[in-house]
Amino acid sequence: MTGTLIDADWGPLAQPLHADIPDDPRPWRxxxxxxxxxxxxxxxxxxxxSASPNATGGRRARVSVRLGNSTVEVIEELGLETWNSESITFEPDSGFSVDGPGLSGSLTFTPLHALAAFAGEHSPKAFALDAEHPLHHYQRSARVSGQLTVHGRRVEVDGFGYRDRTWGFREESASVQEYYGTMWVFPELSVSAIRLLGQDGHTAAVGFVCDADGTVPVxxxxxxxxxxxxxxxxxxxxxxGDPLEVSLVERYGTFWCPMGQAxxxxxxxxAYDEWGSLRTADGIEGFGLLEQGITRQLF
Structure with missing residues (x-):
């Protein structure tokens, strides 16, 4: 285990928006x-x-919610040097609020297990455009509370979730052939892991199993x-430790995960996110999403 300790500080996940325009034509996000x-x-x-000082076609804000069989999405463009759109406000140290057609409310996120820092040998290189300038990428599980109103139905939210933050040169359609990744929470641990196939043919599995004491690399x-x-x-x-074997118990639905240009x-x-309840080989129940992505080649 590493020595990462749980506290209320989101660390790099709460850094202010990076708005400096890089002296480089490649998309920086x-x-x-x-x-x-x-x-x-x-x-x-x-x-x-998705904010960017130099990739205007890929700047967007999105909140997507499924409540029972009802689904609503608020998707809006972002301006320069901001994460906030007409209906969506993001607070990096706490959570977000939304007030759009069919969806309103706010959610607060507090840290749960240790921070997963995808840096150095754990950097997801297939997502980066330049090996000499690796992405800054961080994930951390969370407790989530607040309230949302979905198509007129108000619900008090008392659950779990994940936070993910990435900045750097990034254009997935140019660098990634395929990937899948987990954001899973169990009572005593969470799983932040990605397996990637780059456009250059290399494969890699990076990530961490995290608990209240620290992280173990995947x-x-x-x-x-x-x-x-x-x-x-x-x-x-x-x-x-032993391998962690996880099976799907019930699939709760999916959302598309747009990343590139409009x-x-x-x-x-x-790419899309699959939501589901989970069970380990030891019978421990959990929940979370598995994201899968593949680059469509024909045009």
Missing amino acids: DNAFLCFWDPAQRLTGVMHL TGMSIVRDAAGLFLATRVDRAE QQAGPTLS
């Missing part, structure tokens, strides 16, 4: 991703922001899918 769930309410959702991953390619089970190998002619990354 500062992205924030917050996902949340309350299975007792049959509620899942995500807030996803050394390998494998996945089992159903006939439609959706997630059924995975095995996560870690540097310390319109693209050419190879385009297509």
Whole structure:
């Protein structure tokens, strides 16, 4: 275990927006991703922001929520040097609020398990455009509370979630062939792990199993899918301890995860989040999302 201790400070996840324009024509992005769930309410959702000082077609703010069988999304453009859109306000040290068509309310996130810092040898290189300038990438599990009103139905949220923050040179359609990644929370641990296939053909599994005392690096991953390619089970190998084997109990639905330009002619990354209740081989219950992405090649 590393020596990371749990506290109320989000650390790099709460850094202010990086708005300096880099002296480089390649897309530079500062992205924030917050996902949340309350299975007792049959509620899942995500807030996803993509800010950029030099990639205007990819700046957007999005909040997507599913409550039972009802789904609502608020998707808006972002201006320069801001994470806030007309209806969505992001507070990096706490959470977000939204007041849009069919969806309003606010959620507060507090740290749960240790911070997963994807740096150095753990940097997701397939997402970066330049090996000499690796992405800054961080994830951390959370307790989530607040209230949301979805199509007139108000719910008090008392659940869990994840925060994700990435900044640097980034254009997934140019660098990634395929990937899948987990944001899973169990009572005593959370799993932040990604397996990637880069456009140059290299594969890598990076990430961490996190608990209240620190993190253990992930050394390998494998996945089992159903006939439609959706997630059924995975095995996560870690540097310390036995492999973690996790199976899907119930799928709660999916959301698309747009990352690139508003319109693209050419190879385009297509990604989505699968939500579900989970169970380990030891019978421990959990919940979270598994994201899968693949670059569509025909155009």
